[in-house]
Amino acid sequence: MKAKLLLTISLLLSVVAWSQTKVSGRLFDTFNEPVPFANVLFKNSNEGTITDENGRFYLESSTTYSTVIFSFVGYQTKELELGRRTSYDLVITLEEESSQLDEVVLYTGKLSKENNPAIDILRKIWENRRENGVKKFKQYDYDKYEKLEFDLNTIDSALMNSRLFKGIEFVFDYADTSNVTGKTYLPIFINEAIYKVYGDNEMNLEKEVLEGNKNSGFSNNQAMIEFVKELYADYDVYDNYLKFFDKAFTSPLSRTGIDVYNYKLLDSAFRGDKWCYNIIFYPRRKGELTFRGDFWVNDTTWAIKEINMHLNKSANINWVKEVYIEQEFDVLNDSIFLLKRDHFMSDFSFSKKEEARGMYGKRTTLYENHVFDNKKDRSFYKKQVDPYRRETYNRPDEFWEENRMEALNKDERQIYVMLDTLQTVPRFQRLYNIGSVLASGYYELPGFDLGPVFSIFGYNEAEGLRVRAGGRTYFSQNDQWRLEGFLAYGFKDNKFKYGISGKWLLDRESRLIVFGGNRRDVEQTGASLTTSNDVLGRNLASSSLVSVGANDRLTNINLTTFGFQVEPVKDLTFRTTASYRTLKSATDSFSMDYYDENGQIQSEITQPEIELSLTYTPGIRTSGFGVERLIINSGKYPQFFLGYTYGVEGILEGDFEYKKLQTLYTQPWNIGGLGRLYSTVEMGKIFGEVPLGLLSPVPGNQTLFSIYNTFTLLDYYEFVSDTYASIHLEHNFGGRLFSRIGFLRDWNLREVIGFRAIYGQISEANSALNASNIVYQAPEDIYYEYSFGIGNIFKIFRMDFNFRGNYFENEGARSFGVTGSFGFQF
Structure with missing residues (x-):
């Protein structure tokens, strides 16, 4: 009896093992040239795929098939009998047809737009395209289940035997094969989330409430999850352009x-x-x-x-070797198709070579339980929900068994076991710490981070070589309070500098934060038009290792701030700051001297200020629920800033009374297939009489880096104003033009053009206060620059060629300059 049972189990396992078919390989013509975009189909089925540009294909089915068919227009159809269930690295040759057969009805040859039945169907789709799915209803709500997964791919014996995995070889017991690419992969991360989504198409409002979240043992994974969500932003296949990466x-x-x-x-x-x-x-x-x-x-x-x-x-596109998207729609009635399942998989890799290792990033989203026309008040959508409810992240297993819309397969269930085990392996912890330093710039200690490590060294004319050490308290990314500080030393001026700040989140729902701090430092003031009193803020102009010309117009600053901010409505922040600062030149070659009311020359400014500001950032995505949040989609959302500053005279020895009004509006624009345009408009005015140290210098750029919102060919303090209006435009074509030029196509270069202009004025009263040793003026004739750039050089470098438009008569004026920038961009 026992032997029969074992025999039965063995037979069942054999049937299960055989009940799948996998084929892969390349398709060539008789001249040994790859055949791209050919059809590969299991015989007597609708399961198939299309070869890629290099003729490669991979096809998998859970059903057993014995024959696979290869076909393409202009070639004879070929059938191949499969001798086994797994057939990898096939080499198939298609022979050309001597003539097209009249009986081919579905398509024949490279049809024109006028006689191609597929184009006729496409036109029907356009004619009947309308707001479909949930957009067809006034209101809607539904349940959403989202699963994110990362996998290390192209697992082979060389990787298994590498020193990197010494001591943790057991992880390879969890490897599997992708049904899209045919590559062996190792799951390394999984996150599940359950949402309740509410929407009102009449008010154009939507609210997403997180009901449950579960991950593979990494408690600090919120940034990773938000990053993947941003990469895989929601899209509609009916749109003309799909936007991700x-x-x-x-x-x-x-x-x-x-x-x-x-x-x-x-x-x-x-x-x-x-x-x-x-x-x-x-x-x-x-x-x-x-x-x-x-x-x-x-x-x-x-x-x-x-x-x-x-x-x-x-x-x-950089760092992405493969993208696979799969969507299924369910039929609500004869006319409404609702998105049922959305699967998005990317193969991230440093190289697009077939054998290159990389990482899969997968997102699977399922939708169900739709309810329509259930109207809710506007206040329901506007009211903020505490996003960090402890019970949301600690749901019991019963919750997930009941609410998962798709059961986890064997491999996905084992990820939890494997990664929980990894947390106990010291070697893995060491590897994790190295990756963390490279990603965040901080070296993690229990409750404290050292860094940022990339700011240790700097150079300027006042300090010479500068070394800096700093750190911050850090228990988790949801800390309600944080202290941060640094200590720096300049080997030329032989002086120590320091800064310390603290902030405390009093109420998470309204994001009421109290903050304060003090900094004594050397700074390049006027490096941006729209200023803020960030006590630990420091710009590149103050510590660039290499600069153009003498970078000596630096200021010794002693800044103390205290204030609070609140976010009563999502993406809208109000901030009030009281500050006290003293300003004095940091070099002998630069003077901030001014005439006081008695006609005496003064070299130091003492100034208390009260600042009120409003910042609106619709569409911003952040990670973390503590006093500090990480911005995930930096550079992708519009921003509006309005600030009012009152300078106090007489109190705390304040030297001047004035009012300053500033506004900034920046907006990224996706111009369809023509790339992305970044635009920024800034305006400001100072009411009252103030000296050079309190005016608004036009932000020059004497570094070798391309810095957005600065004027590349201006020296610091070349233009100064008390009233200004500026515009910055930068458009990245993303390689649309270079891709049409044969010898440039394979280099994947990208074209960037830029234009910058500013108008400014300075009153006679403010000019009369100047007793410094520099001559400055306001750009009353509208100063402008333009640039042409080549991006994506070696995938990480961009070079800009900058041209001055006017004011060539200024002393030392630079008419042309080359700047560059580094960055990892898709």
């Missing part, structure tokens, strides 16, 4: 899609209970932000039932 990808359903895609009608069949057409698409040119794949579209509503998209591997 800071890029705008042309959707295959775009009205401009026929200019960048080829479309072919492949099949028609029932998908569920709906008759649908199957259309494949692939890019017309290399280097563009496009996809290859297929979609099924209903024959009456012309709504998408399923769509699969693979990133065009030659697309001008």
